[in-house]
Amino acid sequence: MALFAPEKIKENFELLAQRIAVACERVGRSPDELRVIPVTKEFAPTAIEVAYANGYKQVGENKVQELVDKYEALKQDGAYADLELILIGHLQSNKARFLADYVSEFHALDSLRLAARLNRFMVEAGRVLPVYVQVNTSLEQSKYGLPVAETLDFIDECAAFSHLRVVGLMTLAMNSKNEEEVRQCFRTLRQLRDQAQLKYPTVRRLSMGMSGDFEIAIEEGATDIRVGQMIFGSRDIPNELAHFWPEDRAR
Numbered sequence: 097m098a099l100f101a102p103e104k105i106k107e108n109f110e111l112l113a114q115r116i117a118v119a120c121e122r123v124g125r126s127p128d129e130l131r132v133i134p135v136t137k138e139f140a141p142t143a144i145e146v147a148y149a150n151g152y153k154q155v156g157e158n159k160v161q162e163l164v165d166k167y168e169a170l171k172q173d174g175a176y177a178d179l180e181l182i183l184i185g186h187l188q189s190n191k192a193r194f195l196a197d198y199v200s201e202f203h204a205l206d207s208l209r210l211a212a213r214l215n216r217f218m219v220e221a222g223r224v225l226p227v228y229v230q231v232n233t234s235l236e237q238s239k240y241g242l243p244v245a246e247t248l249d250f251i252d253e254c255a256a257f258s259h260l261r262v263v264g265l266m267t268l269a270m271n272s273k274n275e276e277e278v279r280q281c282f283r284t285l286r287q288l289r290d291q292a293q294l295k296y297p298t299v300r301r302l303s304m305g306m307s308g309d310f311e312i313a314i315e316e317g318a319t320d321i322r323v324g325q326m327i328f329g330s331r332d333i334p335n336e337l338a339h340f341w342p343e344d345r346a347r
């Protein structure tokens with residue numbers, strides 16, 4: 097894991113802002129509509145400190161245990177009081193209780209069993225958790241995310257959970273060099289969001305786009321991009337081998 101030096105990370109944030117501006121301009125959007133979630137997974141807590149120093153008070157982590165450990169390491173003695181950790185990766189139901197204490201938003205809700213447990217812990221904590229429903233928009237047999245055809249019914253069922261608020265949808269696009277295939281995944285998510293929004297006006301956000309494809313995601317309407325390697329350095333495990341994509345796509 098090669099975490100870039102703080103000066104280099106600062107430069108990368110600036111470069112990212114420029115690339116976002118150019119992509120927004122192409123489709124007549126304002127960069128103000130867009131939230132960058134720096135993804136600090138697999139990097140030491142220093143990465144979070146550097147993001148914070150650059151003005152990013154929300155960061156994304158994909159594993160709940162790692163998120164909790166970093167939270168504990170950083171938030172001692174009342175430091176980083178306004179830092180928020182967003183869980184962007186899959187969560188097992190038996191770890192749902194951690195979200196009440198450590199997580200400000202959850203971007204990978206994909207089962208009713210998990211939703212029911214999460215809701216129970218949020219009721220106990222007296223907090224409403226903003227959640228994004230993860231959708232499997234690539235036609236691959238991905239492990240995570242709901243099938244497109246089941247997503248609207250799922251959102252209907254989530255309406256019963258008093259302490260979860262579905263604010264948007266999330267996806268990982270196909271891991272492909274073919275830009276049209278990637279774009280189609282983002283388009284599918286946007287169309288689903290448009291349909292869901294007719295019935296539930298609060299379902300507004302689109303969490304899509306990462307280091308390799310955020311410009312396409314912006315062109316297709318992303319409101320939240322989740323960017324790690326482009327900012328902080330490459331991780332040891334390349335995305336195509338990481339567990340969130342199926343093995344048969346590995347190159």
Ligand SMILES: *Cc1c(COP(=O)(O)O)cnc(C)c1O
Pocket residue numbers: 135137158184185268305306307308322323324325326335340
């Ligand atoms: C790691 C990860 C990202 C960021 O990927 P990068 O290649 O580091 O930009 C985005 N979303 C999820 C769910 C991730 O796990």
